[in-house]
Amino acid sequence: MSGKFIVFEGVEGAGKTTQIHKTAEWLQNYYGEQKSVYITREPGGTKLGQQIRQLLLEDPDSAIGNRTELLLYGADRAQHVESVVRPHLDRGDIVLCDRFTDSTVAYQGYGRGFDRSEIDRVNQLATGGLQSDLTFWLDLDVEIGLQRVLLRGKPDRMEQATLDFHRRVRQGYQELANTYPDRIVRIDANQPELVVQAEIQTVLRQSESI
Numbered sequence: 001m002s003g004k005f006i007v008f009e010g011v012e013g014a015g016k017t018t019q020i021h022k023t024a025e026w027l028q029n030y031y032g033e034q035k036s037v038y039i040t041r042e043p044g045g046t047k048l049g050q051q052i053r054q055l056l057l058e059d060p061d062s063a064i065g066n067r068t069e070l071l072l073y074g075a076d077r078a079q080h081v082e083s084v085v086r087p088h089l090d091r092g093d094i095v096l097c098d099r100f101t102d103s104t105v106a107y108q109g110y111g112r113g114f115d116r117s118e119i120d121r122v123n124q125l126a127t128g129g130l131q132s133d134l135t136f137w138l139d140l141d142v143e144i145g146l147q148r149v150l151l152r153g154k155p156d157r158m159e160q161a162t163l164d165f166h167r168r169v170r171q172g173y174q175e176l177a178n179t180y181p182d183r184i185v186r187i188d189a190n191q192p193e194l195v196v197q198a199e200i201q202t203v204l205r206q207s208e209s210i
Helices: 016-031 047-058 066-090 101-111 116-127 142-152 163-179 193-206
Strands: 004-010 037-041 094-098 134-139 184-188
Touching: 004 016, 004 066, 004 101, 016 037, 016 094, 016 134, 016 193, 037 066, 047 066, 066 094, 066 101, 066 116, 101 116, 101 163, 134 163, 134 193, 142 163, 163 184, 184 193
Parallel strands: 004 094, 004 134, 037 094, 134 184
Antiparallel strands: none
């Protein structure tokens, strides 16, 4: 693979979508016609994934068991990696992804309390060992993030989880960042959008990931 795989992670309302699009615009200007930048997301980066996303998130009253939830995210990821992420990386593109394996560890592991070894097995099967070259963890106070979510409209199924759940998710990201400091970079997402973007650009300029 000659491309680069850059992932954006964080709790609800952390501003991932905004920062991914700003980063994509900056990278495309940075490279011009030398490289293409492709934006994708999980769940929902494929046609099948869009249907899985609807099951997982868009029906807040859906009664999905923890094991089922984990396997649905795994199915979405397997299809996504095989049909979207790897082909773009093989072409030499820079792939920017909204959520990847760290989300599953944070949400289903720390949030739901699911066994980490089983999560790792699902992630390994779904990705074939693929991991990000660089992950930006947009770290935000959980309360602020959920307030932002409410301003956007009706919360989805995951956003409606308890405050304690979201606090455990944030703790999960913190522990992942501590464990993988060479891959995961914490960005303070409590700052203004332009400041957050400036920090992301600084990291990218100094990184071997672009």
